[in-house]
Amino acid sequence: EPEVTQTPSHQVTQMGQEVILRCVPISNHLYFYWYRQILGQKVEFLVSFYNNEISEKSEIFDDQFSVERPDGSNFTLKIRSTKLEDSAMYFCASTRLAGRTGELFFGEGSRLTVL
Amino acid sequence: KQEVTQIPAALSVPEGENLVLNCSFTDSAIYNLQWFRQDPGKGLTSLLLIQSSQREQTSGRLNASLDKSSGRSTLYIAASQPGDSATYLCAVRMESGGSYIPTFGRGTSLIVHP
Numbered sequence: 001e002p003e004v005t006q007t008p009s010h011q012v013t014q015m016g017q018e019v020i021l022r023c024v025p026i027s028n029h030l031y032f033y034w035y036r037q038i039l040g041q042k043v044e045f046l047v048s049f050y051n052n053e054i055s056e057k058s059e060i061f062d063d064q065f066s067v068e069r070p071d072g073s074n075f076t077l078k079i080r081s082t083k084l085e086d087s088a089m090y091f092c093a094s095t096r097l098a099g100r101t102g103e104l105f106f107g108e109g110s111r112l113t114v115l
Numbered sequence: 116k117q118e119v120t121q122i123p124a125a126l127s128v129p130e131g132e133n134l135v136l137n138c139s140f141t142d143s144a145i146y147n148l149q150w151f152r153q154d155p156g157k158g159l160t161s162l163l164l165i166q167s168s169q170r171e172q173t174s175g176r177l178n179a180s181l182d183k184s185s186g187r188s189t190l191y192i193a194a195s196q197p198g199d200s201a202t203y204l205c206a207v208r209m210e211s212g213g214s215y216i217p218t219f220g221r222g223t224s225l226i227v228h229p
Binding site: 006022031033041042043044045050055056075091093095103104105106107110111 | 143150151156157159160161164204206215216218219220221222229
């Protein structure tokens with residue numbers, strides 16, 4: 001069964017360093033998302049991406065975040081200068097159908113620890 | 116702004132019990148609602164998706180109902196098993212405002228003990 005894959009599963013970094021989290025969405029999906037979940041808290045939306053551009057972003061997704069779909073299969077989240085409060089589980093999700101009808105499929109997540 | 120609440124926050128039951136998990140939302144103008152399961156330290160696994168025009172969806176021992184007008188959905192788990200232990204999340208997509216982004220509840224943490 002097709003699935004969303006994410007790498008790395010866990011990354012430890014020093015505060016101020018740049019990190020790139022990678023996702024391979026399901027191949028025929030059109031909409032891509034990044035969410036995060038701080039330990040013990042709810043799943044929070046970061047950004048959605050469609051047709052090679054950001055379609056929506058939350059207040060959390062400030063200038064230190066960026067997303068890219070460099071090669072038609074990978075979807076990346078870059079955090080330019082990590083802060084302690086960026087420590088969280090980051091989830092990539094995708095959906096096939098445009099708009100609201102599609103079922104969201106999530107990856108297993110990338111755990112980011114900022115020291 | 117849509118608010119999604121899940122009650123109870125935690126539940127511990129003996130194996131074999133039938134369970135009802137609740138999800139309520141403040142704005143009833145939703146497009147669909149999706150239930151997920153999350154195991155500790157893992158991703159979200161989609162369980163059921165209910166479109167706003169539907170009243171329920173079933174998959175195996177799971178049944179999800181939707182009462183859009185009252186802003187509620189329930190996830191019914193029949194004959195619970197220890198393997199059902201996980202956190203169950205609901206996510207709601209709005210109908211208006213051009214946003215396709217689901218809003219999540221905090222989840223119900225379920226433990227089924229043998």
